[in-house]
Amino acid sequence: MLVVSVYRYNPEKDSAPYMQEFNIDTKGADLMVLDVLHLVKEQDNTFAYRRSCREGVCGSDGMNMNGKNGLACITPLSEVVTGGKLVIRPLPGLPVIRDLVVDMSLFYKQYERIKPYLLNDTPAPAIERLQAPEERDKLDGLYECILCACCSTSCPSFWWNPDKFVGPSGLLQAYRFLIDSRDTQTRERLAELDDPFSVFRCRGIMNCVSVCPKGLNPTKAIGHIRDMLLRNAT
Amino acid sequence: MVTNVTNFGRSGLSDWLLQRFSAVVLALYSVFIVGYFLTTSDLDYAQWSAFFQQTWVRIFTFLSILSIAAHAWIGLWTISTDYIKPTGIRFVFQAVCNLALFTYVVWGVQVLWGA
Ligand code: SF4
Ligand code: SF4
Ligand code: FES
Numbered sequence: 430m431l432v433v434s435v436y437r438y439n440p441e442k443d444s445a446p447y448m449q450e451f452n453i454d455t456k457g458a459d460l461m462v463l464d465v466l467h468l469v470k471e472q473d474n475t476f477a478y479r480r481s482c483r484e485g486v487c488g489s490d491g492m493n494m495n496g497k498n499g500l501a502c503i504t505p506l507s508e509v510v511t512g513g514k515l516v517i518r519p520l521p522g523l524p525v526i527r528d529l530v531v532d533m534s535l536f537y538k539q540y541e542r543i544k545p546y547l548l549n550d551t552p553a554p555a556i557e558r559l560q561a562p563e564e565r566d567k568l569d570g571l572y573e574c575i576l577c578a579c580c581s582t583s584c585p586s587f588w589w590n591p592d593k594f595v596g597p598s599g600l601l602q603a604y605r606f607l608i609d610s611r612d613t614q615t616r617e618r619l620a621e622l623d624d625p626f627s628v629f630r631c632r633g634i635m636n637c638v639s640v641c642p643k644g645l646n647p648t649k650a651i652g653h654i655r656d657m658l659l660r661n662a663t
Numbered sequence: 664m665v666t667n668v669t670n671f672g673r674s675g676l677s678d679w680l681l682q683r684f685s686a687v688v689l690a691l692y693s694v695f696i697v698g699y700f701l702t703t704s705d706l707d708y709a710q711w712s713a714f715f716q717q718t719w720v721r722i723f724t725f726l727s728i729l730s731i732a733a734h735a736w737i738g739l740w741t742i743s744t745d746y747i748k749p750t751g752i753r754f755v756f757q758a759v760c761n762l763a764l765f766t767y768v769v770w771g772v773q774v775l776w777g778a
Contacts, residue, residue, distance in 0.1 A: 589745040593665045622675075625741075626665040629675035658676050 431455050431510065433469055435476065436518040438525050446525065448516075449473075455506065462494055462509065463501040466517070478529035485642060488577030492529050493518040498579040498640040520582035522591065535591040536578045536598070543595060543603040543621075548614040564610040571605035571650065573643050574598060580637035580647055586630045593626035597637035597647030600628060604650040607657060619654075619661050628654055669757055671737050682737050685730035692727040721775050728771040732764040 431453045438446035453468045463480055470476045478501075481487040485503035492501055495509045495516050509515065523531040549558065581587045581596035595603065603622065606612050622628045628651060637647040672678050703710065714720060739760045747753040 586745075621664050624665045625667065625670045625675040625678050626744075627675065629679050630741075655676075655679070659680075662674075662676055 430513075431465065431506070432514045433465060434514065434516045435466075435469060435528070436525075437476070437528055439475070439527050440525075459505050459507045461502055462492075462504045462506065462515070462517070463490055465506065465515065466501060477527045486575065488575035491520050491577040491579045491582070491642075493521055498583045500577060500579070500642045503642060520578055522582050522588040523578075531582075533578060536576075536581055536596070539581075539591070539595045539599040540576065540602060543599050543606070544614075544618070545602050545606065547606065547609060547612050548617075549611060550613050558611045560610055567608050567610075568605060570645055571601055571608075574601055574605075574645055575643060577642060579640045579642060580645075583636040583640045584631075585634070585636070586632055590626060590630060594630040595622070595627050597631075597651070600631070600654060601645060601647040601650045604654050607654065615657075616661065619658055622654065623658055623662070628658070669754075670740055671733060678737050681733050685734040688726055688730040689734065692723065692730075695723070715775065724775060725771065728768055732768050736760065736764055 433451045433453050434448050435451065436446060437443070437449045451469045451472055453465055455465065455468075463483055466476075466478055466480075478490065478492070480490040480502065482489075483502045485500050488500070490501045491498060494501065494504060495511060495514075497509065498520060499509075501517075506515065517529065519525050519529045519531045523533060523536065526532050547558075576598060578598060580601075581591075581598045584597055586594050587596040603618065607615055607618055612618075631648070631651045633648055633651075635648045638645075638649075641647070670678055672681060699714070700706070715724070740757060743753050743756050743760075747756055
């Protein structure tokens with residue numbers, strides 16, 4: 430028997446959030462946390478959470494499992510359960526809409542702010558803008574981000590200033606467009622980031638790196654952005 | 664671009680650079696002054712005073728005082744914008760920090776070039 434303690438909050442009827450315990454029979458299998466949530470929902474169908482692909486692709490089931498952010502669908506119990514207990518909470522720092530469902534507006538706003546699309550002011554070619562294999566290689570480790578928000582919601586700097594600090598996820602994407610050989614707005618993009626909050630609020634503690642389910646490294650990308658700002662300005 | 668007027672330099676980059684630069688100055692000064700204590704036996708007032716009569720020691724010390732002020736200002740400003748959300752209280756905190764640091768700098772000049 431696995432004791433699963435889940436965060437419950439329905440603002441329409443609860444005056445405050447509370448933790449609710451469920452006893453789940455896993456039949457000895459090393460289930461994924463998401464499977465366990467389905468079993469919880471079988472016991473109480475008012476329990477709400479997001480999920481879609483159930484294979485680590487869509488990024489919709491980011492949550493806090495025994496204190497660490499991750500995707501429930503690709504996190505086996507053996508990786509997180511200690512002492513037969515599993516504590517599930519919503520991603521920290523974002524407003525809770527209901528149970529594990531959080532309001533991601535600020536997270537998306539920061540993503541939107543870095544203009545996550547190619548900007549190119551040269552005439553469009555007949556077919557497509559070509560890129561050398563080496564130029565394309567620079568995007569590896571950046572484009573794979575699925576915007577699950579596990580990183581940004583484990584970052585203290587993002588907790589304190591989610592409206593001003595872009596956060597690890599947004600900055601990883603900012604760098605993805607800064608080094609794309611097909612983008613011509615590098616200077617404008619950099620100028621947009623050169624204030625004390627957007628990039629420089631990163632304190633380099635690497636919480637983001639330790640939780641990214643895709644194994645990406647936002648801290649490294651942030652370091653590259655800082656180097657670009659420095660080279661641009663000195 | 665997030666606008667603000669209370670940070671030290673005008674850009675995040677200049678604050679960041681200054682924070683690094685001042686940290687290096689402070690590290691060097693710490694090694695220097697500890698080294699002086701370790702290599703000087705029976706230090707008395709006359710020796711200490713003569714040491715600070717040298718122009719380069721005064722300049723290095725003053726640079727360190729300025730570094731402390733800049734380093735502390737950037738650091739405390741950052742802390743205040745992280746943890747103090749009400750604007751009024753944050754502003755007062757920043758003003759008090761500024762005033763204290765300014766006082767230290769002026770006082771430092773007085774000590775170094777006074778007597
Ligand atoms: S390294 Fe930077 S972005 Fe990553 S968690 Fe730490 S402060 Fe946040
Ligand atoms: S960088 Fe990793 S943790 Fe952050 S949003 Fe992208 S995939 Fe998720
Ligand atoms: S359900 Fe899509 S990433 Fe987990």
